[in-house]
Amino acid sequence: MTEAALQLIDVHKSFGHAKIIQGLNLEVAKGERHAIIGPNGAGKSTCFNLISGRFRPTSGRILLNGKEVGGKPAFEVNRLGLSRSFQVSNIFANMTVRENVRCSLLYSQGHGYAFWRNVGSSRELQEKTAWVLERVGLIDKAHTPAALLSYADQRTLEIAMTIAGDADVILLDEPTAGMSHSETEYAVELIRKATEGKTLVIVEHDMGVVFGLADRISVLVYGEIIATGKPEEIRGDPKVRSAYLGDDAEALTLGGAA
Amino acid sequence: METIVFSLLNGMIYGLLLFMLSSGLTLIFSMMGILNFAHASFYMLGAYFAYTIMGVTNFWLALFLAPVLAGGVGMLVERWGLRRVHVNGHVAELLFTFGLAYLIDEVVRIIWGRNAVNYKVPEALDFTLFTLYGSNYPAYRIFILFVAVFMLVSLWYLLKRTRIGLIIQAALTHPHMVGHLGHNVPLVFMSVFGAGCALAGLAGVIGGNYFITDPAMAVQMGPIVFVVVVVGGLGSLEGAFLAAMLIGILQTSAVSINASFSDIFGFLGLTASSELGRITVAQLAPTLPFLLLVLVLIARPRGLMGEREV
Amino acid sequence: MTTNMTTLAPSASEKFTQRALPFILFALLLIVIPFIGVSRGTLTLFNHIGINIVFALSYNMLLGRAGLLSFGHAVYLGLGGYFCVHILNWIADADGSGFWGNVPVFSLPIFGFAMGALAGAIIGWPSCRRAGTAFAMISLGVAELMSTAAFMFDSLFGGEMGISGDRMSGPKFFGLSMGPIEQVYYFIAFWTLVGTVAMYAFTRTPLGRLSEATRDNAERVQFIGYDPTRVRYLVFIFAGAFAGMAGGMSAVQDEIFTPDSLSLIPSGAILIATYIGGIRFFAGPIFGAILMTYMGSNLSDYTAGWLLYLGLMFISVVLFVPDGIAGLVFGFWRGIRSPGRYALIGKWITQILGLALVATSVIVVVEVAYRWSDGYGDVFAPFGFDLPHNGALTWVIGTLPLLAGILILRRVKRTESEA
Numbered sequence: 001m002t003e004a005a006l007q008l009i010d011v012h013k014s015f016g017h018a019k020i021i022q023g024l025n026l027e028v029a030k031g032e033r034h035a036i037i038g039p040n041g042a043g044k045s046t047c048f049n050l051i052s053g054r055f056r057p058t059s060g061r062i063l064l065n066g067k068e069v070g071g072k073p074a075f076e077v078n079r080l081g082l083s084r085s086f087q088v089s090n091i092f093a094n095m096t097v098r099e100n101v102r103c104s105l106l107y108s109q110g111h112g113y114a115f116w117r118n119v120g121s122s123r124e125l126q127e128k129t130a131w132v133l134e135r136v137g138l139i140d141k142a143h144t145p146a147a148l149l150s151y152a153d154q155r156t157l158e159i160a161m162t163i164a165g166d167a168d169v170i171l172l173d174e175p176t177a178g179m180s181h182s183e184t185e186y187a188v189e190l191i192r193k194a195t196e197g198k199t200l201v202i203v204e205h206d207m208g209v210v211f212g213l214a215d216r217i218s219v220l221v222y223g224e225i226i227a228t229g230k231p232e233e234i235r236g237d238p239k240v241r242s243a244y245l246g247d248d249a250e251a252l253t254l255g256g257a258a
Numbered sequence: 259m260e261t262i263v264f265s266l267l268n269g270m271i272y273g274l275l276l277f278m279l280s281s282g283l284t285l286i287f288s289m290m291g292i293l294n295f296a297h298a299s300f301y302m303l304g305a306y307f308a309y310t311i312m313g314v315t316n317f318w319l320a321l322f323l324a325p326v327l328a329g330g331v332g333m334l335v336e337r338w339g340l341r342r343v344h345v346n347g348h349v350a351e352l353l354f355t356f357g358l359a360y361l362i363d364e365v366v367r368i369i370w371g372r373n374a375v376n377y378k379v380p381e382a383l384d385f386t387l388f389t390l391y392g393s394n395y396p397a398y399r400i401f402i403l404f405v406a407v408f409m410l411v412s413l414w415y416l417l418k419r420t421r422i423g424l425i426i427q428a429a430l431t432h433p434h435m436v437g438h439l440g441h442n443v444p445l446v447f448m449s450v451f452g453a454g455c456a457l458a459g460l461a462g463v464i465g466g467n468y469f470i471t472d473p474a475m476a477v478q479m480g481p482i483v484f485v486v487v488v489v490g491g492l493g494s495l496e497g498a499f500l501a502a503m504l505i506g507i508l509q510t511s512a513v514s515i516n517a518s519f520s521d522i523f524g525f526l527g528l529t530a531s532s533e534l535g536r537i538t539v540a541q542l543a544p545t546l547p548f549l550l551l552v553l554v555l556i557a558r559p560r561g562l563m564g565e566r567e568v
Numbered sequence: 569m570t571t572n573m574t575t576l577a578p579s580a581s582e583k584f585t586q587r588a589l590p591f592i593l594f595a596l597l598l599i600v601i602p603f604i605g606v607s608r609g610t611l612t613l614f615n616h617i618g619i620n621i622v623f624a625l626s627y628n629m630l631l632g633r634a635g636l637l638s639f640g641h642a643v644y645l646g647l648g649g650y651f652c653v654h655i656l657n658w659i660a661d662a663d664g665s666g667f668w669g670n671v672p673v674f675s676l677p678i679f680g681f682a683m684g685a686l687a688g689a690i691i692g693w694p695s696c697r698r699a700g701t702a703f704a705m706i707s708l709g710v711a712e713l714m715s716t717a718a719f720m721f722d723s724l725f726g727g728e729m730g731i732s733g734d735r736m737s738g739p740k741f742f743g744l745s746m747g748p749i750e751q752v753y754y755f756i757a758f759w760t761l762v763g764t765v766a767m768y769a770f771t772r773t774p775l776g777r778l779s780e781a782t783r784d785n786a787e788r789v790q791f792i793g794y795d796p797t798r799v800r801y802l803v804f805i806f807a808g809a810f811a812g813m814a815g816g817m818s819a820v821q822d823e824i825f826t827p828d829s830l831s832l833i834p835s836g837a838i839l840i841a842t843y844i845g846g847i848r849f850f851a852g853p854i855f856g857a858i859l860m861t862y863m864g865s866n867l868s869d870y871t872a873g874w875l876l877y878l879g880l881m882f883i884s885v886v887l888f889v890p891d892g893i894a895g896l897v898f899g900f901w902r903g904i905r906s907p908g909r910y911a912l913i914g915k916w917i918t919q920i921l922g923l924a925l926v927a928t929s930v931i932v933v934v935e936v937a938y939r940w941s942d943g944y945g946d947v948f949a950p951f952g953f954d955l956p957h958n959g960a961l962t963w964v965i966g967t968l969p970l971l972a973g974i975l976i977l978r979r980v981k982r983t984e985s986e987a
């Protein structure tokens with residue numbers, strides 16, 4: 001058996017007295033597209049924050065490609081091959097789109113903290129930047145300051161920065177939140193292409209996206225995973241249906257049909 | 259023994275003055291997130307206002323009016339300056355108050371001249387209260403002590419026992435929540451800023467004639483007040499009190515110790531003829547607050563009693 | 569794929585006009601200045617401008633590029649400068665033999681650079697762990713600590729009198745004895761150019777770009793594989809190094825350093841100059857340094873109030889023009905080439921008129937106030953008008969233009985926001 005790309009073993013996280021994550025177990029195989037769904041405030045973003053090194057877990061182990069990463073600072077986790085996006089756009093607002101992407105590429109292109117090189121003179125860096133921008137469709141806006149982009153474009157830039165480095169595990173936190181129908185479709189295609197051959201963990205509320213994209217789905221409720229399985233298994237799971245009441249349960253069915 | 263008692267007493271007075279200044283700064287910082295660089299300038303304004311008012315009327319009126327005036331200036335500054343730069347973030351606010359300190363310095367020089375003014379202790383308080391170990395102790399120092407303690411008690415009462423105090427306390431711990439309580443936030447901010455400046459002004463009224471009233475007094479006091487607030491822990495009044503007393507007593511006692519490094523570290527082989535050995539503790543006094551600041555920020559970034567990191 | 573790259577990156581000619589050309593013009597200007605027959609005093613002024621340009625640019629590596637507000641940047645200039653004054657003395661003592669005997673005075677800024685970097689590396693270690701207000705406070709504490717401690721070590725800092733040296737000692741460098749002011753001018757011009765080009769190049773390195781990213785969003789930097797503390801620390805070392813280089817230039821020009829050079833006052837001055845110049849543009853600090861040095865040396869002869877004017881300017885920039893002089897200059901340049909230029913020119917003229925009115929009142933009030941406070945009975949008499957502090961005309965000129973100017977400026981602003 002090959003080792004999992006990502007493995008969470010009995011992870012707990014409390015803020016003061018609030019126990020937000022209570023014994024999380026999750027295993028994502030290499031190359032798998034895994035979706036995490038769950039109601040608002042279930043702890044999905046917190047889970048991402050734990051994996052990516054933004055928060056330190058209260059207890060439990062987090063393994064990335066077999067290596068312990070729980071409690072490591074975020075930049076080290078990133079260097080071990082994990083990249084994430086944020087639910088609320090988290091970009092370099094005063095820099096241009098091109099600079100945003102170029103900065104995201106620096107580490108993976110081996111530039112480190114170099115102060116003896118011109119960023120403009122590395123052909124590879126220019127080409128990779130252009131390639132990423134081309135791929136996400138932001139090439140026409142390359143010289144626009146990021147702060148002036150439309151909301152959907154900022155979300156796209158967020159994705160672009162996440163996939164830019166050569167990370168093989170990608171975490172996307174509600175990448176399509178707030179996008180229109182056509183923008184969502186475009187973004188899903190983009191995500192599908194960009195994560196080809198990589199491991200993807202995605203948090204989404206849009207069931208259409210989830211069922212269209214995911215190989216497996218985990219349902220997170222009140223800091224615990226109540227079910228994990230293939231899309232069909234999740235759709236039929238009574239526990240899941242009872243966790244999603246009313247409209248949401250409806251969405252589950254619709255998403256399945258889509 | 260004699261030196262110890264006097265140093266402690268004088269240190270306490272200095273510490274209380276420092277606290278009067280830093281309590282206002284702490285209130286302003288914790289509620290508005292603004293580190294008022296010009297805070298000591300309001301201390302200076304208090305002293306100069308008092309000097310002028312005393313020239314026309316008497317000290318007691320000055321004791322009341324000068325802080326009110328300083329507070330008024332503070333409110334104007336908040337309304338027409340800080341509120342404008344607020345949208346540009348905390349660094350812009352800090353820069354604004356930095357420029358303000360600069361301006362107040364210059365304006366004070368224009369109005370009251372470049373040299374120290376003769377701001378005297380009122381005659382009614384200008385006598386020897388008691389004699390200790392053969393030295394006279396001036397009554398005015400004890401008066402400072404009383405005013406400071408009175409202010410301390412009033413502040414405590416205001417914060418713990420009144421409605422306004424509750425709002426302020428809520429704001430200290432949860433700065434984002436004040437708006438949700440349905441209070442007029444801009445007005446609260448303006449009042450807090452004014453009150454903080456008035457406290458600084460009061461310190462100026464009673465400190466200006468204890469020390470000296472000249473255009474450099476703000477520049478000398480300002481950095482030390484910053485040290486007090488950071489060492490105590492930003493946002494913590496108790497911490498500010500502790501730090502103010504600590505620094506007050508430390509600095510005052512250090513000045514009176516004439517021992518040199520070679521006396522203290524002689525056992526390490528430090529000789530009196532070496533440059534390091536010649537330095538006396540008294541010489542070290544002006545550096546102590548800043549040494550403390552740097553050490554605290556390295557070892558305990560939250561300060562003595564702070565809840566949040568700086 | 570390659571076609572994209574070429575469309576994205578600026579073309580060779582764009583690169584030339586935007587990056588190389590300004591520096592070539594700058595270099596030509598520096599070379600030409602002594603030939604236009606300037607006096608010794610003016611050359612000294614230019615020398616100080618050069619020093620302050622390097623100092624202000626190094627300060628902007630922190631404030632503008634890395635978003636770090638420092639109240640103690642003069643510490644690095646001071647330490648670099650002190651080191652160089654000591655070296656001047658070592659060179660004189662070595663008298664042509666040994667290591668120091670062979671160091672030309674011309675190379676001193678290199679030593680200043682090294683000393684500034686060392687000081688930055690030591691002091692930056694505890695300072696750079698946090699940004700924002702905490703960083704500002706620590707820088708203030710360090711500056712006060714250094715300038716008070718300097719008075720304790722007389723052999724290093726020379727007490728109140730400071731330490732002086734003689735720039736004419738040591739081996740000549742390309743025939744430069746460093747005696748005449750013209751030679752010092754070329755020395756300063758050379759290092760100003762080197763410093764400016766090097767600091768511009770720095771903005772284009774990976775570290776330079778990361779420093780901007782850290783300023784914008786330190787958290788996100790962590791998720792692209794970098795440690796923001798490390799980025800700040802490295803930038804801090806470079807900023808200290810270039811400040812130390814300015815110190816080395818100053819050591820040769822003025823041949824003296826005093827403990828005051830480490831204090832909050834020069835640190836505050838460079839903050840003000842840099843900010844007025846415009847921290848968001850590379851050229852901003854250059855404008856600021858020129859203006860402040862000029863005001864300090866020339867305006868101070870005409871009016872005691874120049875510090876007040878500088879302070880007023882600073883506050884106005886913080887309140888109304890956060891992009892500083894550079895923002896105005898480049899805004900003008902862009903506006904003049906845009907299709908709507910005629911409307912813009914109209915607006916600018918109105919604004920200048922408003923500003924001139926405000927300035928008239930402010931200047932009258934300040935000048936009259938200074939004369940009144942001096943008590944020598946001097947009367948401010950511009951263009952032959954007597955303006956005593958109790959004259960009716962004084963009060964009219966002190967208030968009416970101010971009100972009119974403010975009204976005009978507010979009106980322009982209102983129509984601007986309506987449009």
Ligand SMILES: Nc1ncnc2c1ncn2[C@@H]1O[C@H](COP(=O)(O)OP(=O)(O)OP(=O)(O)O)[C@@H](O)[C@H]1O
Nearest residue numbers: 015018020038039040041042043044045046047087
């Ligand atoms: N830093 C924090 N301190 C305290 N509580 C926190 C913190 N971060 C998150 N929480 C709490 O943890 C809970 C889970 O938050 P989280 O953002 O992980 O939810 P989520 O599943 O991503 O929800 P959503 O679908 O709305 O994004 C919430 O109740 C939130 O208030």
Ligand SMILES: [Mg+2]
Nearest residue numbers: 044045046087
């Ligand atoms: Mg979330």
